[in-house]
Amino acid sequence: MRPETLKALVAARAEGREIALATRLADGAERLIDLTVPPSDELGAKAVGAAVRDESGPVELQGETWFLNIFNPPVGLVIVGAVHIAQPLSRMAATMGWTVTVIDPRTAFASEARFPGVALSTEWPDEALQGIAVTSRTAVVTLTHDPKLDDPALRTALESRAFYIGALGSKKTHAARLERLEAAGFTPARLMAIHGPVGLAIGARTPAEIAVSILADIVRALRAAAR
Amino acid sequence: MNDDRALEQAAAWLAEGRGVALATVVKTWGSAPRPAGSQLAINDEGAFVGSVSGGCIEGVVAAEAREAIRDGKVRTLSFGVSNERAWEVGLACGGQIDVFVERIG
Numbered sequence: 376m377r378p379e380t381l382k383a384l385v386a387a388r389a390e391g392r393e394i395a396l397a398t399r400l401a402d403g404a405e406r407l408i409d410l411t412v413p414p415s416d417e418l419g420a421k422a423v424g425a426a427v428r429d430e431s432g433p434v435e436l437q438g439e440t441w442f443l444n445i446f447n448p449p450v451g452l453v454i455v456g457a458v459h460i461a462q463p464l465s466r467m468a469a470t471m472g473w474t475v476t477v478i479d480p481r482t483a484f485a486s487e488a489r490f491p492g493v494a495l496s497t498e499w500p501d502e503a504l505q506g507i508a509v510t511s512r513t514a515v516v517t518l519t520h521d522p523k524l525d526d527p528a529l530r531t532a533l534e535s536r537a538f539y540i541g542a543l544g545s546k547k548t549h550a551a552r553l554e555r556l557e558a559a560g561f562t563p564a565r566l567m568a569i570h571g572p573v574g575l576a577i578g579a580r581t582p583a584e585i586a587v588s589i590l591a592d593i594v595r596a597l598r599a600a601a602r
Numbered sequence: 603m604n605d606d607r608a609l610e611q612a613a614a615w616l617a618e619g620r621g622v623a624l625a626t627v628v629k630t631w632g633s634a635p636r637p638a639g640s641q642l643a644i645n646d647e648g649a650f651v652g653s654v655s656g657g658c659i660e661g662v663v664a665a666e667a668r669e670a671i672r673d674g675k676v677r678t679l680s681f682g683v684s685n686e687r688a689w690e691v692g693l694a695c696g697g698q699i700d701v702f703v704e705r706i707g
Contacts, residue, residue: 378616431637432639
């Protein structure tokens, strides 16, 4: 690998840009592929397909084997509600290499003391979400139980490309939430995208266990998209 | 998929003037411990960061990487249950992997 190729890869990763590196295994010849622009040839097209699946791997091209290494930006997790569950959830998500933002206009909740080192926003959730680059690699989870905070976040998330939208709350709370969102103009089909009650059913009780169930559900959704 | 800091460490070593090689999992079969794209950065003293397996073959890969730093040639190493050397170094999961090793620079 040329030093300039390494530098370009490190810079792209630091900036969260989608990029792929194609390497010919026979001799190490290499080519960087910008995944944000339409592919210019067959190798580029294969790289774009692999990026959607988030799957690096070898491809055969004119009798030669190229390895496509896909460098997708990290998964983004937006947590609405700086509540107790958000504390272990933000820590665990950071351990997984995800980019975490916690939104809560209630400054007593969204404090540096409660969330050391976590990116916090005290804007209203819909405004805060509009200020974040929500992509097809972003998950949005609402945890406040308060329609005043959760609903604007969910409405914004439903209009975004987020691959996962989850809302904490009992089945009864969730049914009432769906009624409100339907009244706000979202179709029942679109509302199916909301995972509610959020998380895999693993009998979680403590905030940390609930965080595990939420993360497991998000990972399942992330990897299901690749299958 | 590339959630470790192998590339960043490789760049840091390079900036220090060290010889550096990069090992990348390029193909897997069966229950391989790390997916294709996983990387290990190795310097000329044999220090390494990242992983290409669950720790089963890093030692052998690091030794080959130091060889690559010396001769500048790329190589693809195969490990698996059918491979005698893999038996020695113990890819205990029963998976098979190919690892591409290249010098940087």
